[in-house]
Amino acid sequence: MSSRVVLITGVSRYLGGRLASLLAAEPGIERVIGVDVVPPRQDVGRTEFVRADIRNPIIAKVITQAKVDTVVHMSVIATPFGAGGRTAMKEINVIGTMQLLAACQKAPSLRKLIVKSTTAVYGASSRDPALFTEGMEPRSQFRSGYGKDSTEVEGYVRGLGRRRPDVDVTLLRFANFIGPRIDTPLTRYFSLPLVPRMFGFDPRVQFVHEDDGIEVLRRSVVDEHRGTFNVAGDGVLLLSQAIRRAGRTSVQIPSPAVSAVGSVFRRAGLVDFSPEQMQFLQFGRGVDTTRLRVDFGYVPAYSTLAAFDDFVSGRQLKKYVDPARLEHLERRLLSTAERRRATTAESGVRA
């Protein structure tokens, strides 16, 4: 069954807004309702904006009155940065999702629920397999943070799936988003002139391009895709390699100093390093996307490497280490060597 009335939470954020404007342009969809606490900054087409917190009972009314058949939940936030602290973040993420799902469960018109989750639910540890498939459990324990919130959110979503078997639940676990326009803790991290990383570790990182992420979300709304899917670009990058590709240098920080440095960055408002983020920067993470490619039927247009390069060129990051200049230097060195050989050969002939 295709969607007619779609409700999107978190519509004022970058991905939510882009999805809303795409769906608004979709002829088969009658109404797109966007919910957020602040009005959207980007153009969202004919999307009707409802200014509300998802913890507010207004949501339930909107869903029943508008006969919403598809809910796209994408307002689980990754950092306590804008939310005003970890407590507020948890409140928005977990309590907000509970309220939203309670409203969904009561709505007879609901047919489809799409939740934007994250591969952070797999955690990051030294005992991790190289690639996580959707059926695997995390090998490390979360104390707090985005991963823990997302795990709890997924638990509530599965609960709703059990109680409302008539609702198609699509759970999308996205790798770290990257691209020329999106702003995440990681894009800010790679934009630092001197990138700090954990001493003695070089984790594998995996990215999904913003365009691929949006396309997967759009297809989940337009077509039928029940189940849980990892969404990531093909392949991985090593953190050191990514930093080099961005033309930056990294500084390795020994682990006892890491939390101190992290809190300085946090207070300076540069980059938010949560303990969870630190673990990710120590051990890294990779996910298997076979299910996305085979069952969902979508092959990401950007590999991890291509997505990262698009981010670097799209942001016009100043490359402190310039590949073109290096190549020039290399050619000059080689031609000098060649000239020296030529002159010695000549003098050899003369002698």
Added chain:
Amino acid sequence: MIPIDGREPAPPRRSRRAARCTASLADGKRCREAVVADGLCDEHLAERLEAEAAAVTPDWERKLAGGLAFLRRRVTGDYPVDDFGFDPDLTESVFLAAVRPLYEKYFRVEARGLDNIPAEGGALVVANHSGTVPLDALMTQLAIFDHHPAHRHLRMLGADLVFRSPLVAPIARKSGGTLACNEDAERLLSAGELAGVWPEGFKGIGKPFSERYKLQRFGRGGFVSAAIRSGVPIVPCSIVGAEEIYPIIGNVKILARLFGFPYVPVTPTFPLLGPLGLLPLPSKWVIEFGEPIATNELDRGAADDPMLVFNLTDQVREVIQQTLYKLLLGRRSVFF
């Protein structure tokens, strides 16, 4: 390289049709692309010029060019890594090159039975573990890369301590290692990679000198079920010589517990001689690869039959143990 005709290129024919490239292709046919000069198309012309340049360029200059290109690739991050974090460029140019003198000059490793390793497709090398420091794994990797006709990379499966330790963890991943767990073993093997396991783990590598060449328990046989599930052969591998490089005569358990290490070894020279004690003894090594044990005739469900898995594990263990005894008998001395 595409072979290029030795004889003079045919003079351009005076026909209305443009002249065609005369370089012969790998399948014996002519290239037939439009000619740029010398009876060759632009692609083959460039190739010939390159070959001519290579013939007159001295060796050191080519090495310099190679080295500079390598440096540029490293500095700009322009190299591929696979899903496991394996970096072939770095492994071949740095890691293996660093281990090679140790392999050739110091331990004078002799690799036997390399033809028991298939030239392509998945296979699981199972070896005994010894020597306090896992040099045996590095030597096995180099033996296969340097001396196997297909120059295959051995993808080593390591304990989680490896991936928890700073400095060691990134080197392990970049040189092709990954965590010894069923998921990774099966992923590697079904992708047609050559994987290596040392099922004795710390029990084997950290055992006292008095127990040398006595195989320890082979874990839970997880490696056997991974091989059965992926339907790849198991290649038993026996390493002689590694036991003597750092003979363990004691273990400082208090320190080990304090730092979370599996053992803190005491050898005749360490810590007595300080840093000098870190120098391994120059024993003479033999690495013998035994006949592969096929698993593809077994049902995939056999991996869940504990009795069968135990029996197969024992069989592999027994082959390695017997080969070790045979090699020890044939050895003249520890050092020669």
